[in-house]
Amino acid sequence: MQTDRDESLAALSWLIQAGADEAIGDVVRNRTAAPRPAPVPAQTAAARPAPRAPAPVGDGGLMSNDAALASARTLAGAATTLDELRAALAAFDGCPLKQTAMNLVFADGNPQAKVMVIGEGPGAEEDRQGLPFVGVSGQLLDRMLACIGLDRTTAYITNVLFWRPPGNRTPTASEIAACLPFVERHIELIDPDYLLFVGGISAKTLLGRSEGILKLRGRWAHYQHVGLARPIPAMASLHPAYLLRQPAQKRLAWRDLLALKAAMQSGKDPLLAT
Numbered sequence: 001m002q003t004d005r006d007e008s009l010a011a012l013s014w015l016i017q018a019g020a021d022e023a024i025g026d027v028v029r030n031r032t033a034a035p036r037p038a039p040v041p042a043q044t045a046a047a048r049p050a051p052r053a054p055a056p057v058g059d060g061g062l063m064s065n066d067a068a069l070a071s072a073r074t075l076a077g078a079a080t081t082l083d084e085l086r087a088a089l090a091a092f093d094g095c096p097l098k099q100t101a102m103n104l105v106f107a108d109g110n111p112q113a114k115v116m117v118i119g120e121g122p123g124a125e126e127d128r129q130g131l132p133f134v135g136v137s138g139q140l141l142d143r144m145l146a147c148i149g150l151d152r153t154t155a156y157i158t159n160v161l162f163w164r165p166p167g168n169r170t171p172t173a174s175e176i177a178a179c180l181p182f183v184e185r186h187i188e189l190i191d192p193d194y195l196l197f198v199g200g201i202s203a204k205t206l207l208g209r210s211e212g213i214l215k216l217r218g219r220w221a222h223y224q225h226v227g228l229a230r231p232i233p234a235m236a237s238l239h240p241a242y243l244l245r246q247p248a249q250k251r252l253a254w255r256d257l258l259a260l261k262a263a264m265q266s267g268k269d270p271l272l273a274t
């Protein structure tokens with residue numbers, strides 16, 4: 001009896017170490033197995049609907065990185081509204097994180113806001129609720145925004161990843177790349193006056209830089225993309241989860257927020273203002 005218990009506890013501990021720290025369903029599913037062919041309905045080949053997305057390639061039904069990127073670009077590029085973009089993400093199978101997440105975490109806040117805040121990716125609470133920044137670091141983000149007079153009615157909040165990495169591990173380059181076309185389209189559709197990138201992953205990905213966040217934070221940069229009418233001034237700052245671990249660094253984040261507030265009050269692009 002004791003041995004059964006010990007074995008179960010050891011198996012549970014192994015799963016948690018591997019990042020499987022949430023039960024996402026009651027039925028066990030082998031997510032690495034090749035998908036079973038769908039039953040073919042009794043109709044002629046000519047009457048069958050055309051396939052929607054590029055065919056999966058590679059082992060176990062997973063898409064290759066190239067196929068994932070092509071699918072992401074096609075689906076994101078075709079979205080002309082936020083609802084369409086969310087639906088496109090829900091239909092997208094090129095990011096493996098979707099397999100282990102409970103929910104798609106798209107965005108929260110006001111799509112008409114002047115400021116778009118972009119974080120890294122959902123944690124456990126965000127995954128449960130399907131909303132960004134609703135856990136402990138989200139509560140700190142809310143307090144940080146409140147310090148400069150913003151809240152979820154005057155800011156729009158999202159992430160560079162739309163699904164939670166298991167166990168909150170660091171996302172891989174290919175997971176970030178698969179989500180990027182959706183993030184770029186998201187920014188085009190919101191078309192904010194200012195961007196606030198919180199954390200190194202968001203700042204490095206969207207500014208195309210390799211330096212760490214302590215180098216990138218506190219300076220204005222232009223976020224540019226082909227679909228935008230103009231470059232958008234972007235401020236990189238520290239992630240609230242980092243600030244919870246390193247409270248002394250809050251003074252740096254405070255400076256960044258004050259710079260954002262001053263730019264918003266001026267209504268100007270700080271990189272162009274004389």
Ligand code: URA
Nearest residue numbers: 119120121122132133
């Ligand atoms: N951290 C993030 O970067 N985003 C969230 O939504 C939650 C925590």
